Amino acid sequence: MGHLTTGKLCQMTETPLTRAANATPPSVARKIKGLSDRAIAWIFVGPTIFLLLAINIFPLIWTINLSFTNFRANRPNREVEYVGLRNYERILTDTDIWLNMQATAHFLFWTIVLQVLIGFTLAYLINKKFKGNDLWTTIIVLPMMLSPAVVGNFWKFLYQPQIGLFNYIVAFFTGKDPSSFEMLGQVNLAPWSIVIVDTWMWTPFVMLICLAGLRSIPDYIYEAAEIDRASKWRQFWTITVPMVMPFLMLAVLFRGIENFKMFDLVVQLTGGGPGSTTELTSINLKREAFEKWRTGYASAYAIILFVTVFGLASIYVKALNKVKER
Amino acid sequence: MSSFSVTEPSTRSKWFAGSLVILYALITMVPLAWIMLTGFKSPADAISYPPKVIFDPTLEGYVNLFTTRTRQTDEFLAANPPETWYEEIVRQYDMVIAGPSKFSERFLNSVIIGFGSTFLSVFLGTLAAYAFSRFKIPLADDLLFFILSTRMMPPIAVAIPIFLMYRQLGLSDTHLGMILLYTAVNISLAVWLLKSFIDGIPTEYEEAALIDGYTRFQAFYKVVLPQAATGIASTAIFCLIFAWNEYAFAVLLTSGTAQTAPPFIPTIIGVGGLDWPAVAAGATIFLLPVMIFTVALRKHLLRGITFGAVRK
Secondary structure (H helix, E strand, O other): OHHHHHHHHHHHOOOHHHHHHHOOOHHHHHHHHHOOHHHHHHHHHHHHHHHHHHHHHHHHHHHHHHOOEOOOOOOOOOOOOEOOOHHHHHHHOOHHHHHHHHHHHHHHHHHHHHHHHHHHHHHHHHOOOOOOHHHHHHHHHHHHHOOHHHHHHHHHHHOOOOOOHHHHHHHHHHOOOOOOOOOOOOOOOHHHHHHHHHHHHHHHHHHHHHHHHHHOOOHHHHHHHHHOOOOHHHHHHHHHHHHHHHHHHHHHHHHHHHHHOOOHHHHHHOOOOOOOOOOOHHHHHHHHHHOOOOHHHHHHHHHHHHHHHHHHHHHHHHHHHHHHHO | OOOOOOOOOOHHHHHHHHHHHHHHHHHHHHHHHHHHHHHOOOHHHHOOOOOOOOOOOOOHHHHHHHEEEEEOOHHHHHHOOOOOHHHHHHHOOOEEEEEEOOHHHHHHHHHHHHHHHHHHHHHHHHHHHHHHHHOOOOOHHHHHHHHHHHHHOOHHHHHHHHHHHHHHHOOOOOHHHHHHHHHHHHHHHHHHHHHHHHHOOOOHHHHHHHHOOOOHHHHHHHHHHHHOHHHHHHHHHHHHHHHHHOOHHHHHHOOOOOOOHHHHHHHOEEOOEEOHHHHHHHHHHHHHHHHHHHHHOHHHHHHHHOOOOOOO
């Protein structure tokens, strides 16, 4: 089945629509001068939609199709059988996958809690507009601009039990022996090691969005509250928090989606280990798809994950809109 | 202070806030500073206990990053004295430089794929954003949501069929394949961001141009494009940073010719395990451009980071 669809896709790349859009220089533009706005709109939007269809939607449909088969990508010549819902059944009843889901939930919950708390606090402090806040904000933002895989790889070095800087600093402040604990090697510490790095990296993101929220609050609201003799504490809970809330929720949405997909940082840092304590669903999925080559099974897995993210995100967006309306 | 304002924080609270933020900034910088320091250490210094802050700087990590080395017999070493400073560094370990490593190739791949996909996504994204901003498109909101929702898919989920598709089309491990893929991932951000910029340009200018006899195309590239230049530039930086940092697709779909630096850097192996100074040197060279970019262009970046949520 796969061969046929890709063949068709190949021909589709050369639709008149895309060709016209790719050749907008003057000579062509003069010829199509008489085009209506409507036609231009489609020529402008067409290539984008086409690219997304070809590289996002078409693969998604293909994944759905594969998820009902026992196809293995490392044995393309083997006959492919349709197995119905068996892949889905096996995934949903597999206890190991629930462990991966739990690891993902732990990671999601704690990264979001920490990032919201620290991010909001930082934004609140930066909004005091002290001298040079602009420069320090930029410095705080730096980690999130970097390559997660490279960062994860380097944190592995910082987490080394004897020689790593992280262990040394912890030992310095707690008086423990720096080789007495292994952040990446111990079952009880490894889930926290990824939470720490993700928080280090992505707190600035939450901070920036909160800052945007804080800056959107007009001064006159505080002035009015001051005239009404509302205490600073009351102002904080009745003005600042509710007005930043939609922004904060937006930040949580973005972080939630991103961390549900989390792969690069953690795969470099722990590789899912020790055992499978930090094997987030994405890492597990990669293992099924590209190491065990159970393509059909992994496709069903991918669909389940996608539906989960999409479903959770949609419910969340509804809640977000309600908060915005208030 | 000339005028008193109830919303202006007191000097003391400013001082307090400032010192806490600066403290956090300094702590957050420690790992990055450590990466850069480690790049200038010898392997022995890099793994010493307690961790060394003061050490004899050496370019060993950088030499190891760019070269491959082999061990040689004493006679060979005696007969061929080192000619250059980098040969000399390698000689400490009774080794000679056998040739260049693959790092520069991988780095170049990152540059080609990064700039290629950035150009394409900004080009297509500007067209689409203009259309969404100015024309009535049926189901525009649904289409925009569809464009954004493509970002929700876990990369690994899309990677399975793309892997199969690219194998069929001969696109696996090619620059073109990676450019198209990164463009598809980036275009959602590009369209959303650029739309928010173009929405901010008053339509009166184009309308005047249209009345003067310009065609829609001319109005678009002579009137709108110059005004959207800042927006286009900051969108481009975002697309570039994403493509530069991307790892999941790169590690699954490339293995040689088109492999970018992120999957390559962690695999730098020295004698007896990971060569941390060389890894650190690679990370420094790879991360530094992004850090400089961020600091230099900070004013334009904030809007992109927050998907257009931050507006000036």
